[in-house]
Amino acid sequence: MIAPQSTVKVNDIRSIHRVIVIGAGPAGAAAAMRLHDQGRSVLWVDRSDFPRPKVCGCCLNLAAIGGLALVRCDQTVRDLVAGELRYWKLENGGRKIDASLPGGIAVSRTRMDVALIDEARSRGIEMRTNCDARIVDVTAKSVVVRLSDASRDEAFDVALLATGLSGGGVSRWLPWIQEPSGPLGAGIVVDELTGVAPQTIHMICGDQGYVGLVQLEDGRIDVAAALRKEKFSETGGESLKSGRAEILNQINSILASSSLGTLPQELATSLMTTPPLHRQRRAGSGRLLAIGDAAGYVEPFTGEGMAWAIGTGIAAADCIDGDRVNLDLGQQWCDTYAAMMRKRQWICRALSQSLASPSSSRWLMRGMHLAPWIVRRAIWRLNKPLPVAGRAVDLLTRRVSEGPDAAPRSRVGL
Numbered sequence: 001m002i003a004p005q006s007t008v009k010v011n012d013i014r015s016i017h018r019v020i021v022i023g024a025g026p027a028g029a030a031a032a033m034r035l036h037d038q039g040r041s042v043l044w045v046d047r048s049d050f051p052r053p054k055v056c057g058c059c060l061n062l063a064a065i066g067g068l069a070l071v072r073c074d075q076t077v078r079d080l081v082a083g084e085l086r087y088w089k090l091e092n093g094g095r096k097i098d099a100s101l102p103g104g105i106a107v108s109r110t111r112m113d114v115a116l117i118d119e120a121r122s123r124g125i126e127m128r129t130n131c132d133a134r135i136v137d138v139t140a141k142s143v144v145v146r147l148s149d150a151s152r153d154e155a156f157d158v159a160l161l162a163t164g165l166s167g168g169g170v171s172r173w174l175p176w177i178q179e180p181s182g183p184l185g186a187g188i189v190v191d192e193l194t195g196v197a198p199q200t201i202h203m204i205c206g207d208q209g210y211v212g213l214v215q216l217e218d219g220r221i222d223v224a225a226a227l228r229k230e231k232f233s234e235t236g237g238e239s240l241k242s243g244r245a246e247i248l249n250q251i252n253s254i255l256a257s258s259s260l261g262t263l264p265q266e267l268a269t270s271l272m273t274t275p276p277l278h279r280q281r282r283a284g285s286g287r288l289l290a291i292g293d294a295a296g297y298v299e300p301f302t303g304e305g306m307a308w309a310i311g312t313g314i315a316a317a318d319c320i321d322g323d324r325v326n327l328d329l330g331q332q333w334c335d336t337y338a339a340m341m342r343k344r345q346w347i348c349r350a351l352s353q354s355l356a357s358p359s360s361s362r363w364l365m366r367g368m369h370l371a372p373w374i375v376r377r378a379i380w381r382l383n384k385p386l387p388v389a390g391r392a393v394d395l396l397t398r399r400v401s402e403g404p405d406a407a408p409r410s411r412v413g414l
């Protein structure tokens with residue numbers, strides 16, 4: 001579907017004062033902090049009660065940490081973990097690819113998201129949890145929002161939608177370019193799992209999809225999977241409750257083909273799931289701007305998802321702060337978003353398409369084995385600083401910015 005062009009014209013971008021940021025994942029956190037740094041009045045809300053678990057691989061790459069540095073939160077998150085990620089191991093049909101990572105960390109979302117909320121509050125940002133937000137109207141000069149903890153609707157100069165994969169109800173203003181489709185996400189944190197090495201991102205691929213595993217800051221193992229929907233039986237794929245046992249079976253059959261252990265069946269009830277992952281919507285309209293997963297989702301492989309979320313949060317705040325007037329802010333954000341993300345996401349898009357069928361994934365593994373520089377180059381590109389303004393990103397990520405040869409050399413073997 002081709003998204004219609006927005007017709008709203010905004011002539012007084014400089015008059016923007018009060019901004020609402022909806023959603024307290026990494027996109028919302030980065031946006032709220034950046035807006036606060038710019039001197040704006042920010043209301044930041046999330047409907048969840050924190051700490052809350054989330055389906056996520058929990059790996060932050062150097063681009064993500066560099067983004068957090070721009071809003072002075074990198075140390076807040078680094079303080080939660082002991083060491084850096086060092087290796088990326090891919091297993092597919094008995095073949096193994098090992099590569100070194102230039103850096104990055106694994107941190108549970110329960111702890112990271114709370115740490116960012118605490119940091120925001122300590123800086124004086126008004127942050128409300130247990131507060132569901134619904135967009136009621138979008139006009140040329142404001143966005144009207146209904147907050148579950150307020151008795152009246154409230155108008156804001158700009159609303160940033162950072163609601164992740166779940167936040168619906170805005171298709172009237174931000175129509176889908178690609179409706180949600182493709183694999184489902186599933187995740188769980190377990191106390192232990194045989195074979196998961198410290199400081200290592202494990203990726204196991206199978207006919208059903210792939211599973212990512214990493215050891216968290218407290219030694220537990222985060223398991224996050226993207227599973228092909230057509231591989232579920234009809235009832236299992238459609239109903240979350242009845243489907244959990246089947247989803248666990250799918251994860252276990254992928255793990256069974258690897259050198260790692262499998263998950264006990266009784267954990268099925270604790271499994272978290274997501275709606276279909278692949279999606280893209282118009283990123284902005286009038287004064288409503290979508291950031292992070294709310295704007296679109298492409299499967300991450302070495303911790304890119306949160307980097308894109310943080311990067312788009314910062315860039316959207318900068319877009320509001322821009323000097324250009326007489327422009328439709330929503331359209332300006334659509335253009336900025338497209339320029340920022342297109343080149344970034346193609347590697348992950350290509351990788352996920354190649355892993356989508358057993359034959360193409362076999363070719364991919366063979367290619368990576370024969371030409372290990374491809375893996376090294378791809379990892380280097382994905383860790384490159386995001387194109388947002390600021391000095392801290394370049395400083396923090398200079399190891400990768402210096403080029404692929406500056407990063408430790410990849411070891412690749414069968």
Ligand SMILES: Cc1cc2nc3c(=O)[nH]c(=O)nc-3n(C[C@H](O)[C@H](O)[C@H](O)COP(=O)(O)OP(=O)(O)OC[C@H]3O[C@@H](n4cnc5c(N)ncnc54)[C@H](O)[C@@H]3O)c2cc1C
Binds near residue numbers: 058212277
């Ligand atoms: C299987 C899987 C593995 C992944 N692995 C990784 C990885 O290793 N590394 C990585 O970087 N990324 C990974 N990702 C991607 C990463 O999780 C997302 O890209 C990232 O969380 C997006 O952040 P966000 O801020 O956009 O949204 P989210 O983190 O999803 O946050 C959205 C927030 O909005 C709130 N919300 C929703 N609706 C409303 C509402 N109406 N009102 C108020 N609040 C609302 C929710 O409660 C939630 O807290 C993975 C994703 C999946 C599915």
